[in-house]
Amino acid sequence: MKKFLFSLFLFSGSWLFAQDGPDYSVEANYFYGNIVEHNPGISHLITDYPEGLLLSFNKKTYGKQAWERRYNYPDLGVTFSYQDLKNTYLGENYGIYAHMGFYMFNRHLAIKAGQGIAYATNPYDPDTNYQNNAFGTPILSSTFLSGNFQMENIWAGIGFQTGITLIHYSNADFKSPNSSTNTMAVNVGLNYLFDHDQEIQYMPKEDEGEYSEPFHYNLVLRSGVNSARIIGTGSLPFLTLSAYADKRINQKSTFQGGAELFFSRAMEEYIHYHSVAFPEGGTSGDEDAKRVGLFLGHQLTFHKTSLITQLGYYVYYPYERFVDQVYNRVGLQREIYKDLFASVTVRSHGANAEAVEFSIGYRL
Numbered sequence: 001m002k003k004f005l006f007s008l009f010l011f012s013g014s015w016l017f018a019q020d021g022p023d024y025s026v027e028a029n030y031f032y033g034n035i036v037e038h039n040p041g042i043s044h045l046i047t048d049y050p051e052g053l054l055l056s057f058n059k060k061t062y063g064k065q066a067w068e069r070r071y072n073y074p075d076l077g078v079t080f081s082y083q084d085l086k087n088t089y090l091g092e093n094y095g096i097y098a099h100m101g102f103y104m105f106n107r108h109l110a111i112k113a114g115q116g117i118a119y120a121t122n123p124y125d126p127d128t129n130y131q132n133n134a135f136g137t138p139i140l141s142s143t144f145l146s147g148n149f150q151m152e153n154i155w156a157g158i159g160f161q162t163g164i165t166l167i168h169y170s171n172a173d174f175k176s177p178n179s180s181t182n183t184m185a186v187n188v189g190l191n192y193l194f195d196h197d198q199e200i201q202y203m204p205k206e207d208e209g210e211y212s213e214p215f216h217y218n219l220v221l222r223s224g225v226n227s228a229r230i231i232g233t234g235s236l237p238f239l240t241l242s243a244y245a246d247k248r249i250n251q252k253s254t255f256q257g258g259a260e261l262f263f264s265r266a267m268e269e270y271i272h273y274h275s276v277a278f279p280e281g282g283t284s285g286d287e288d289a290k291r292v293g294l295f296l297g298h299q300l301t302f303h304k305t306s307l308i309t310q311l312g313y314y315v316y317y318p319y320e321r322f323v324d325q326v327y328n329r330v331g332l333q334r335e336i337y338k339d340l341f342a343s344v345t346v347r348s349h350g351a352n353a354e355a356v357e358f359s360i361g362y363r364l
Helices: 002-017 041-047 068-072 265-277
Strands: 024-035 053-059 075-084 091-103 110-121 140-154 158-172 181-193 214-225 236-248 254-262 292-303 305-316 326-338 338-350 352-363
Touching: 002 110, 024 158, 053 181, 068 091, 075 140, 091 140, 110 158, 110 292, 140 181, 214 254, 236 265, 236 292, 254 265, 254 305, 292 326, 326 352
Parallel strands: none
Antiparallel strands: 024 053, 024 181, 053 075, 075 091, 091 110, 110 140, 140 158, 158 181, 214 236, 214 352, 236 254, 254 292, 292 305, 305 326, 326 338, 338 352
């Protein structure tokens, strides 16, 4: 799990040191909000209003590379978070994220997305903290999304921002329990622009003309470990074989469609457990744990790194009690060398994560 989260952080954070630009900024935000009850099973964990801090270091881009101009000169950076979840069983969380910040409305609206890891100070323990069914491990995957009205360099490099922030914590079903939490908060803070006396000049956007590519075909091997959704069963391996076609329609977007075959030891364990523990439930233990899915997807490209989003449906799913039949996949993909790529993704069923997938693929 630690290796997955560190890899994902590297995928997101590699831009920070790959760019050339004169200006940096820092910002500090205080936030105050509420844990959203997305699952009735966590209602006992919502007892007060969480609060915390977000501290960010940003690197400005000015369009020296074409992708920066396409995305309106985004920021790249690192964010540190502290959150007091205001619940005895949840404790406090510390997180570190790689982020990207996108600007609109004359750069006064800042949308920032970050992905990283978090440390939970009081995770589930069968003896001392069995009430915490949200965090089954001390190391968590964490995502934040914020939208702020922002003004920079109002006086001597100092500016301010205020808006809303969503913070998600989960171990992506690496180990049970894993109900996760989502905090919706309002935030307010200050920012400081280094070298604020220096004139800012953005390279002008150019008409790149129409761009497209012919259909390509991809083969991907996905693997990792996940749980059988039963406390005490540990982490079990899985393997997914994917084949799909893609069509790039412009510099940003590529559409995908394909099929995949799933092998899951966790699902086999789930079937076995229910056949033994609940014999009256209709599970014999001989059910096929394999699944076949069809999916459509989209790839949003930032230079050599892409955001992958896919929506799929299990067309072959003999044992339908394990997870829902519709699934989605979200994650980051990185070009390694020419047509060879790697990715780290989370496959979920709605808000219910099934697995973190480490993948290696080849584009024909």
